[in-house]
Amino acid sequence: MTEYTKRFLEKLTIKDWLEMSKKPNFDAVGILTAMKNLAKEFKQLNAYIMEYYDEAIEKVKKNPALFPFAIKDNFLIEGKKTTAASKILLNFNSPYSGTIVERLEKIAVITGKTNLDPFAMGSTGKHSHFGPAYSPWVDKNGEFLGPGGSSSGSAVAVSAGFALASSGTDTGGSIRVPASWGGFVGFKPTYGALSRYGIVDFSSFLDHPGYLTKTVWDCKYLFDQTKGIDENDLTTFDITPLKPKKKFAILDFSNLKVNGQTINCDKNLEKALEDTKNFYIKSGYECVKCEIPLIEYAAEIYCIIAYAEAASNLSRYNGIFYGDGKSYPLKNDDIFLKTRTDCFENQIKRRIIIGNYFLYGENYYKIYQKAMKYLTALNQQFMNILNNCDFILMPATPKGSKSMKEIIKYMDPIEEILMDIFTCPANYLGIPAITIPTVLDINGNPIGIQLVSKPMGEEILFSAGELIEKFFNFRENHSCYSNNMKNMEGKNVK
Amino acid sequence: MSNKKFYITCGLEIHAQTNTQSKLFSRSSTKYCTIPNENVTYFDIAVPGTLPNLNKEAINKAILTGLATNCTISDFCIFDRKHYFYLDLPFGFQITQFYHPICKNGYLIINDKKFRINRIHMEIDTGKTIHEEKRTLLDYNRSGIPLMEIVTEPDFRFEVDANNHKIFDDVIEFVKELIRILKYVNTCNCNLEDGNLRCDVNISVSLDKNILSEKVIEVKNLNSLTSIRAALEYETKRQIQCLEKNEPLFKETRGFDDQTGTTSRLRTKETALDYKYAPDGNLPIIDIARQQIEDLRKQMPELPYAKRIRYNENISSKEAIFVLIDTKELGEFYDKVCDLGVDKNIAANLITSDLCGLSQTINKQAYETKVTPNFLANIIKMFSENKISMKTAKLLLEDCFQTGEDPIILVKKKGLDKITDLESIKKYYSEIIFENAKEFERFKAGDHKLLQFFVGKAVQKTSGRIDIEIFKKLFN
Numbered sequence: 001m002t003e004y005t006k007r008f009l010e011k012l013t014i015k016d017w018l019e020m021s022k023k024p025n026f027d028a029v030g031i032l033t034a035m036k037n038l039a040k041e042f043k044q045l046n047a048y049i050m051e052y053y054d055e056a057i058e059k060v061k062k063n064p065a066l067f068p069f070a071i072k073d074n075f076l077i078e079g080k081k082t083t084a085a086s087k088i089l090l091n092f093n094s095p096y097s098g099t100i101v102e103r104l105e106k107i108a109v110i111t112g113k114t115n116l117d118p119f120a121m122g123s124t125g126k127h128s129h130f131g132p133a134y135s136p137w138v139d140k141n142g143e144f145l146g147p148g149g150s151s152s153g154s155a156v157a158v159s160a161g162f163a164l165a166s167s168g169t170d171t172g173g174s175i176r177v178p179a180s181w182g183g184f185v186g187f188k189p190t191y192g193a194l195s196r197y198g199i200v201d202f203s204s205f206l207d208h209p210g211y212l213t214k215t216v217w218d219c220k221y222l223f224d225q226t227k228g229i230d231e232n233d234l235t236t237f238d239i240t241p242l243k244p245k246k247k248f249a250i251l252d253f254s255n256l257k258v259n260g261q262t263i264n265c266d267k268n269l270e271k272a273l274e275d276t277k278n279f280y281i282k283s284g285y286e287c288v289k290c291e292i293p294l295i296e297y298a299a300e301i302y303c304i305i306a307y308a309e310a311a312s313n314l315s316r317y318n319g320i321f322y323g324d325g326k327s328y329p330l331k332n333d334d335i336f337l338k339t340r341t342d343c344f345e346n347q348i349k350r351r352i353i354i355g356n357y358f359l360y361g362e363n364y365y366k367i368y369q370k371a372m373k374y375l376t377a378l379n380q381q382f383m384n385i386l387n388n389c390d391f392i393l394m395p396a397t398p399k400g401s402k403s404m405k406e407i408i409k410y411m412d413p414i415e416e417i418l419m420d421i422f423t424c425p426a427n428y429l430g431i432p433a434i435t436i437p438t439v440l441d442i443n444g445n446p447i448g449i450q451l452v453s454k455p456m457g458e459e460i461l462f463s464a465g466e467l468i469e470k471f472f473n474f475r476e477n478h479s480c481y482s483n484n485m486k487n488m489e490g491k492n493v494k
Numbered sequence: 495m496s497n498k499k500f501y502i503t504c505g506l507e508i509h510a511q512t513n514t515q516s517k518l519f520s521r522s523s524t525k526y527c528t529i530p531n532e533n534v535t536y537f538d539i540a541v542p543g544t545l546p547n548l549n550k551e552a553i554n555k556a557i558l559t560g561l562a563t564n565c566t567i568s569d570f571c572i573f574d575r576k577h578y579f580y581l582d583l584p585f586g587f588q589i590t591q592f593y594h595p596i597c598k599n600g601y602l603i604i605n606d607k608k609f610r611i612n613r614i615h616m617e618i619d620t621g622k623t624i625h626e627e628k629r630t631l632l633d634y635n636r637s638g639i640p641l642m643e644i645v646t647e648p649d650f651r652f653e654v655d656a657n658n659h660k661i662f663d664d665v666i667e668f669v670k671e672l673i674r675i676l677k678y679v680n681t682c683n684c685n686l687e688d689g690n691l692r693c694d695v696n697i698s699v700s701l702d703k704n705i706l707s708e709k710v711i712e713v714k715n716l717n718s719l720t721s722i723r724a725a726l727e728y729e730t731k732r733q734i735q736c737l738e739k740n741e742p743l744f745k746e747t748r749g750f751d752d753q754t755g756t757t758s759r760l761r762t763k764e765t766a767l768d769y770k771y772a773p774d775g776n777l778p779i780i781d782i783a784r785q786q787i788e789d790l791r792k793q794m795p796e797l798p799y800a801k802r803i804r805y806n807e808n809i810s811s812k813e814a815i816f817v818l819i820d821t822k823e824l825g826e827f828y829d830k831v832c833d834l835g836v837d838k839n840i841a842a843n844l845i846t847s848d849l850c851g852l853s854q855t856i857n858k859q860a861y862e863t864k865v866t867p868n869f870l871a872n873i874i875k876m877f878s879e880n881k882i883s884m885k886t887a888k889l890l891l892e893d894c895f896q897t898g899e900d901p902i903i904l905v906k907k908k909g910l911d912k913i914t915d916l917e918s919i920k921k922y923y924s925e926i927i928f929e930n931a932k933e934f935e936r937f938k939a940g941d942h943k944l945l946q947f948f949v950g951k952a953v954q955k956t957s958g959r960i961d962i963e964i965f966k967k968l969f970n
Contacts, residue, residue, distance in 0.1 A: 076543045084542070095536060098543055200542040204775025233545050234778055309775060312575055315586020316540040320632070330630050336579045359577075359770035368772065 001034070001041060006481045009038055009161035014067050014218040017164060021065040028064035032057050035068055035111065039162040045134045045144065047156035048112040049073045049083055056109035066109045070157040070166035073113035074120055074200040075209075077101050084200045085128040086118035088317045088343035091325060098198010099233070100167065100209055103226040111163045114153030118345045120169050120202045121310060123177055123419050125152025126408050127347035134404050135182060136160040136480040137445060143403035145445055148178035151212060155182045158212045159480055165213040165222060171203055172302050173396075173423025175210045176450060179435035180396035183446030183474055185465070187211050187219045190455045191430030192237050194223070195230035203309035206302070206427045216436070216469050220462040241459040244390050248464070249290040250277050251394035258296055258421060259414070265398045269447050272438040272472070276393060276449055279471050280464070290385045290392065294378040295425065299417050301378065302424040304358050304371040311355030314348065379429050386431070386454040391464055395422050396450035400441035426452050434461045437474035446478065500734050501703050504650035504665060504726065507694040508672065510642045510682040511619065512555045518618050518640035519546035519589065519777075526688045530633035538638045540584035545776050552640040553596070553780070555681040556616050557790050559642050560597030562679045562797055563611055563672075567787050568596050571780040573616075576769045581632055582621035590617035590643075592771040596782075602675075603799060604667045610647040617641050636689070642681070644672065648696065648706070654730060662726045666719055669693065674798045678822045692717050695726060699733040699743075709743040713750050713757050725750040728757055801825055808838035817846040827861035834871035837878055844870065848888055852895045864898035865891065873901045881905070882912050885958030914961045922960060923968045926951050937969070945969055 012031070020026045036053035050073070060066055071077065074084045076094035083089045097105070104110075115133040117125055124146050126132040133152040134144035136159055147155040151168030155178030158166050168175040170188040179186025188210040196207055213219040230236045250273070253263055281287050319328060319339030326342070328335040344352070358367050385392060397419055426433040433452040441447040449468075453460045469475075517524055520537040527533055537544040553571055560567050572594050575587040595615035601608050621637035623630060650668070652661045673691065676682040683690050693716045698707040713729060716722045728750075736743050748757040796804075798819050805815045818825045824845070831841045845860060849870070853860045873894070877887045882905065890901045890910065897904075905911060913919060926948055927934040937944040945966065952960045 082542070089542070092542070095541060196543075197545050198543040232547070233776075234548060235776065308772060312577060312587060312770075312772060315577055315579070316542075316584060318579060318586055320581060321539055321584065322542075330581065333579060356770060359772050360768050364770070364772065 001038060003481060005034060006038060006161065007479050009035055010159070010479060010481060011214065011475060012161065012164060013214050014164050014221055015215065017067040018065065021067075026064055028060045028066075029057055032060055032068055032109075032111075035162055038160070039111075039157075042136065042160055042162075045136060045156050045160060046131055047114055047133050047153045047160065047162055049085065049115050049130055049153070050081060051112035052080075052110055053112065056111050059109045066107065067165075068111045068163045069104060069108035070111050070114050070154055070163035071101065071104075072116055072120075072151050072154045072166065072168045074116060074169060074202075075101055075113075075167060076198045076200070077110065077113075080113070082113070082200065083129070084119050085116045085130060086343070086345060086348065087129045088323060088339070089200075090129075092322060096198065099195040099230045100226050101198060104167070104222075107225055111157070114151070114157050114166060116153055117150035117174075118348055119200060119310070119314065120150040120171055120174055120207075121347055121351055122149045123173065123416050124404075124407050124411060125149035125178075126404070126411070127345055128152070129345060132404055132408060135401065137182070137401070138480075139403045139443060139445065141403070143405050145181065145401040146404040146407040148181040148397075148401060150174040151178050154212050155179070155184075158182065158184050158214060165211060165218055168210055168212050169199060169202070170208045170210045170423075170427065171206045171306060172427055173420040175212055176396050176423045176433060176435040177419060179212060179437070180448035180450075181401040181446060182212075183437040183448070183478060183480070185211075185213045185216055185219050185437065185469070186396075186435040186448075187213070187223070187461075188426060188433050189223060189227070189458055190239065190432045192233075192235045193227050193239055193432070193456075193458065195233040195236050197230055197232040201313040203306045204313065205309055206306055208427060214475060216434070216462055216466045219434070220458075223458060223462075239456045239458060242454070242457050244460050244463065245388075246284060247286040247288070247389040248280055249288045249385050249389045249392045251392055252289050252291050253295070253394070255291065256293070256295055258299070258418060263398055263421070265395055266400060266441040266447055268439050268441045269395060269398070269400075269449070272447070273393065273395065273449060276438070276468055276471075279468065280393075283467060286389075288385075288389065292378070292381045292385070294374065294381050295421065297374050298378065298425050299421050301371050301374050301428060302420065303354070303417060304368060305375070305428060307351045307355030308358045308368060309355070310348075311352045311359070314344075314352060317343075375428055378425060382425065382429055382431070382452075383454065386452075386457075390460045391451045391453040391457065394450050394452065396435040396448050397422070400443060400445035400447040402443075402445075422450060431455055432458050432461055434465050436465050436469050436472070438468075438472045439474070440478060446474070498655070498701065498738075499703075500654045500730075500737070501700045502650075502652040502654055502661075502730055503648045503698050503700065503706055504652070504662075505648035505696040506644075506646045506650075506665065506668070507696070508644045508669070509619075509692045509694075510559075510644065510676055510684070511690045512552050512616075512640040512642055512681055513683045513690075514549055514551045514555065514640060516549060517638035518549050518552050518616065520638055521547065522638060524639050527635050530631070531635060533635045534637070538584065538634055540586075546589070546774075548777065548780070549640065552616065553782075554786075554790060555640075555679075556596050556614065556642050557782070557787060558679045558794065559644075559676065559681045560600060560614050561787070561791050561794060562675050563597075563600040563602060563614070563644070565597035565600030565611060565614060567782060568594055568598070569782055570594070571596055571616075571782055573774045573777045574771050575774050576617075576771055578767050578769060580620070580623075581630065582623045582634070582637065584621070584634065584637060588618060588620065589774055589777075591615035592769075593773075602668060602671055604664055604671055607664065609649045609664070609668055612645045612647050614642055614644050617643055648698075653703075654734070662723055665695075665726065666723055669719060669722065671798065674820060678795055678797055686718050689717060693722055695722065695729075697726060697729050697733070699730065699737060701737065707743075709745050711743070711745070712747045714747060714760065716750055721750055721752055724752075724755050725757060728755060732757070795822060795826075805842075809842045810839055811842065811846075814842040814846040817850065818842060821859070823859065823861045827867060830867035831870050831874070834867065836871050836874040840874050840877065841870070844874065844887070844891060848891050849895070852892060863895055865894050869894050869901055876901070876905065880912060880914065880961075882910060883958050883961070885953065886910050886912065889958065910957070910959060912961055913956055913959045914964065916964065919960060919964050920968065922952055922955060923965065926955070 135147035154166035159182040595613035597614035600611035619639040621634040
């Protein structure tokens, strides 16, 4: 496949597809087939667990307006397997389709189910039963970067151009972190704006479905087509968009210490934040600085709630209905112990044990309830700022990615949790947030910024986001394929 | 055997299935079904990604039950998860209300004693496990059916000596009254054979009246009044024996075997599971408006306790009151009859002694027969106006029951009027003493007991129509 075609597919958006499909001679099948071939060429990126390109091509023949879309493999599609990248669901056939999938199938064709951290638990993608996914971006040594997680496969599908956009779930940053590391748009709405019905449960309180797209326009389009009350999910509601105030806050985290250390951000990111601030001011926005001291505890609050809920929601995988199908004796709880020991990945076991600890006996009051109190206080700090402005400007991730090889070899579990420090508050506060790609970091790897708004502030994020997206124009200025080629001079092109 | 006294303290946990059409969190039917796994939907077996719906009717019925048992109703409804692993628990947790039960601090008055209810909360029922020799069968029809768990304070206190164990009437009465109330407010069908109501008892024995023993033993899943009583009696005997022999008692959970009438250990409480109760994140907190509670309160019928007080004023027979209270519809039928202005005592008597028996022969309820309140009132009025005798009244009742005809018409048709005119009675008098000359001689000689004999003959001759008092006077 030529360099030109790869870049074409990398940059093609939903908006492009919809416009082209209105014109005669639109070769939808041709483009989709090229995507299939691109995915095949870069199979070692391990983006997909299952591919449905052939099926998609048949559907597109009949209706070329349907655009290619990839789905994270924790969304259930009727009649298809859903593994959640864990051994325990290897053979699980979904008996129904979730609400978002049903709404999407009216406007898109599904290219496949993408790789993830098992049960969406992780920030790197390395814990998957099917092996990690790799970003198409390479570092200076030609090694593929870590795509970020848990929506790792969805991130690769979008950054490499295997699909025009993909769905993901964001529980602590699982869409926004990969978006920052992959140079594209990652979006999480207000809690309840998109239905969770048909998404494998991780943390009922923190799970948010969301989208990984190449542009803000695509993101808004997908959101508008799939939002709204679902009678199957009692936590959903209809959004009434807010009127913008043309005022924003920029987060000052210079005094923030987590685990005794100040947060060191990439130098290019710091400059990008400064440039963003100045751009908005020039565009007529009023700017205030703000501090949110309780972000110091953001990751801990997240862990306590997320792990406790994970332990609860994963109790159903006990070998009776869900398991690897091996036959275990029923007495003495053997079936529970053996199935879960055998089939759960270490990442999952770790989280369940810790989560159970938080709910055990007095800890419910000493730890879990205490975390809820900190949550309320942190919410207060955020809302004090958001009540007076449209959004808060802050980093998505403090740094860019590194090579997946390094990440697999060793990533400090604490460091992995701290990656989410700027993204996880939006989850337990249930507020909308978006990552916009900006520049390359000091290592030449993509890095994005984050806008966070108040409940029902999606429209604010889309309009402010589009402005800054145009300003940085990452999509035009950078390509994973040229980056690929550039860093691999002299090496075999894979 | 010593003459030591033992003090028993008892508390109840009653699980009543709420009689809604569908389950608490899914739309599956709650109808009793013998085909296994027929009433099961994805949520009931914890398919990933499924989320709970909320059956508002179940909440309203729980509130009604609370109102009917004098509880305070919570301002909001919130559900928690109780975590443990078992074959019949698909989620690995049961959705229940641990931290905030929907109803609190109620009571029932039984035999002039107050027995307090600590809480009533909502939770879901589990599936059924059937253990066979080589396999275990799982049926999830029952999984998800809404339950109301009614927990009493340990107010059932009894004093027992080593020889007499048979007490516990208050416990049985409490359960019976609760069943009555649940049927009155129509929140539970209380068919014990279908498993609509199951009872756990907590019982402990102490040697000191004022000290409650810590060794509280729980006996689970008693599904009839007889097994409740039998389990309590067995446990009392067993615990007293242990105390007498100085054998240790353990805080534990036991099961009751109907066949052998004995209890045996299921698991110890000392190493009890931690259920890791935590709020359910998929169910929003529901506000319960005070207006909603008042609207439900207005819908409530008069309850057994109030009815009992009202009936005590006008009905002399305790047995009749018991029967009229036991079924709400029967009491309502009785009230309708009384509203037509008849003697309340007689109405009670005719319904409970006669109409109930008749209706049983065709397998119907007394309020479901051809005898309408109007018809019954007519019979009673005719008796009160001395137009017919009581015997005739009862015969008329039976006739009306068979034919469905107005008793007033029946009386005319069959000429069942009471015979009250002196001339006719004197005629019968003459006939009878002529036909029974020997007995009349003995009567005249002083055997006054024979008066009843002559009355009997008169009743026979006139099919009960004769005015007995006037007839008797002729013998003076």
